[in-house]
Amino acid sequence: MPGLIIETDRGLYCPAGGFHIDPWRPDPSMRAVITHGHSDHARPGAGEYVCARTCVPILRARLGAGAAMSGVEWGAGGAVRVGDVRVSLHPAGHTLGSAMIRVERVGGRAEGDEGGVWLVTGDYKLESDGVSEPAEIVRCDTLVTESTFGLPIYRWRPQATVFEDLNAWWRANQGEGRTTVVFAYALGKAQRVLANLDLSIGPVFAHGAIRRMNEAYAEAGARLPDAPAADKAGVRAAAKAGRAGLVLATGSADGSAWMKGFGDVARAQCSGWMAVRGTRRRAGMDRGFVLSDHADWDGLLSAVAASGATRVGVTHGYTGALSRWLCERGLRAWEVATRFTGEGGAGESEPAGSA
Numbered sequence: 001m002p003g004l005i006i007e008t009d010r011g012l013y014c015p016a017g018g019f020h021i022d023p024w025r026p027d028p029s030m031r032a033v034i035t036h037g038h039s040d041h042a043r044p045g046a047g048e049y050v051c052a053r054t055c056v057p058i059l060r061a062r063l064g065a066g067a068a069m070s071g072v073e074w075g076a077g078g079a080v081r082v083g084d085v086r087v088s089l090h091p092a093g094h095t096l097g098s099a100m101i102r103v104e105r106v107g108g109r110a111e112g113d114e115g116g117v118w119l120v121t122g123d124y125k126l127e128s129d130g131v132s133e134p135a136e137i138v139r140c141d142t143l144v145t146e147s148t149f150g151l152p153i154y155r156w157r158p159q160a161t162v163f164e165d166l167n168a169w170w171r172a173n174q175g176e177g178r179t180t181v182v183f184a185y186a187l188g189k190a191q192r193v194l195a196n197l198d199l200s201i202g203p204v205f206a207h208g209a210i211r212r213m214n215e216a217y218a219e220a221g222a223r224l225p226d227a228p229a230a231d232k233a234g235v236r237a238a239a240k241a242g243r244a245g246l247v248l249a250t251g252s253a254d255g256s257a258w259m260k261g262f263g264d265v266a267r268a269q270c271s272g273w274m275a276v277r278g279t280r281r282r283a284g285m286d287r288g289f290v291l292s293d294h295a296d297w298d299g300l301l302s303a304v305a306a307s308g309a310t311r312v313g314v315t316h317g318y319t320g321a322l323s324r325w326l327c328e329r330g331l332r333a334w335e336v337a338t339r340f341t342g343e344g345g346a347g348e349s350e351p352a353g354s355a
């Protein structure tokens with residue numbers, strides 16, 4: 001795909017601007033424009049990072065205080081010139097500070113440019129989650145879209161319905177004197193769950209890794225309910241008092257000594273992958289809530305339509321299925337290589353993923 005952005009063995013690169021987008025194996029010579037803080041997109045080692053302003057505290061929490069970083073305001077108003085291109089960031093609705101990156105050559109198209117204005121989505125979802133800045137699809141000629149859930153079997157229910165179920169389940173567990181443990185990815189999903197729980201039911205506690213991200217969110221300006229550290233004494237006391245709480249935990253904490261201290265628990269996972277019965281069963285959860293921070297099949301198609309793009313690069317996930325579907329409908333679509341392939345792409349079942 002010749003044009004403003006090219007594929008390299010270290011990810012997408014803009015030669016006219018001299019920067020990579022979400023590079024793999026960064027080194028100090030690199031300037032990296034970052035879509036969001038998940039570890040399969042934001043890797044340490046680049047000389048300079050550019051991201052959305054609200055992503056800065058999150059990226060710092062992930063990459064350390066030493067990384068050189070600058071935050072950009074949203075939209076055309078915040079556009080920055082980098083080399084011969086203009087770069088602007090537009091909310092992707094995936095996590096707080098997650099951005100789609102629009103790249104346009106200053107002074108119009110140069111000879112050899114193919115594809116006009118580019119928009120690289122990173123991970124995104126169109127449904128507003130109450131915490132992340134709502135997604136905004138801007139017009140472009142060439143779109144590079146993710147496709148983590150790019151199969152027609154993936155269709156999400158509205159999040160209000162999912163949270164009704166989750167809150168009802170918590171209440172039912174409480175009625176049986178059991179503490180509810182919800183596994184959610186530490187960046188994005190956990191804050192989304194926290195923001196949408198019915199806090200009149202009981203106290204919410206959080207794992208340390210989630211609390212660190214909550215702090216980064218607060219620093220970026222998000223208003224989240226307080227979720228104190230989940231310690232054995234507090235969790236057990238709530239259950240004993242008939243107000244059994246909900247513990248937000250990372251998947252890696254499942255089965256740990258930390259969790260064993262909580263007494264009788266009911267366990268659930270919140271992930272798009274919970275839509276697949278086999279995954280749910282393998283995870284051995286009491287419940288699976290289908291809640292994804294990625295666009296579902298209809299969301300992917302409506303993003304492509306809203307962008308107006310006639311050329312679509314498909315990456316991260318079911319690239320073959322989505323690109324074929326788009327080609328059959330007259331668009332020029334192709335698969336963009338990613339380091340994180342595998343079934344369904346980088347998913348929440350993987351430590352690095354974010355589904």
Ligand SMILES: [Zn+2]
Binds near residue numbers: 036041094353354
């Ligand atoms: Zn992500």
